[in-house]
Amino acid sequence: MLLSSADPVYLDQCRAALAAEQAKSLAETNNWSHVDKAQIHADWQVLYTGMAAALDGLAADSEAAQGWIAQHCAIASRFYPPSKDAYIGLALFYEENADMKAYHNAYHPQMVAFLGDAIYTYAMTRM
Template sequence: MTPQHPTPEYLERCRVAMAAEQTKSLAETNNWSHVDKHQVHLDWDALYKELAPLLDGAQPSSSEIQTLIARHYSIASRFYPPSREAYIGMALFYQDNPDMKTFHNAYHPKMVDFLNEAIFTYAQNQL
């Protein structure tokens, strides 16, 4: 069970899980050769453009936002289906990596922080 208020140790386990699952998947799939990366980026772009206008009024845990996060998880799963911890680790990667943070926050200045909370909620309740 995911902690309600995650500890730094739990969050670090999530970072490690994402790195391990991603490395394993890359090795097993010839660097994700099975993924149409262009289509993935188009689908994430469309999703983020749909999500961005909602950030100032919606709660990350709302059913509308969680439906969008389910789409995000589905897109991410084209690479490999991340575990609960690895999916949370992905949100942390968006926050920790300066290029990913810049990329996501270009859609909305609060995008990374919002995704972090929304993905945590989704992972806690659905994975």
């Protein structure tokens, strides 16, 4: 499943879901005060470093890739449990926000493209 082949109208719905769910969560949690941000950043570092080492030749829909994305979803869910649409919106945010794209692609030049397809597959098949 390729994120780039998804219906553009649906992808706009995913962007809107991400924005709405994040805004609601931020308002209800005093800007995510419940999140141990240092631990989250450490966990992202471990996850993305491991993913980057395994990324070359890894199909986004493979069991190995989907295992990485299950870990990614678990970390992201510490902020709030995203809906399927909001989780896909997060993948779009990684692609469309220059800072997020640079951050992720610093681990591997294809990280954002991989995350897009792998998150889309995960969300569509497991959420």
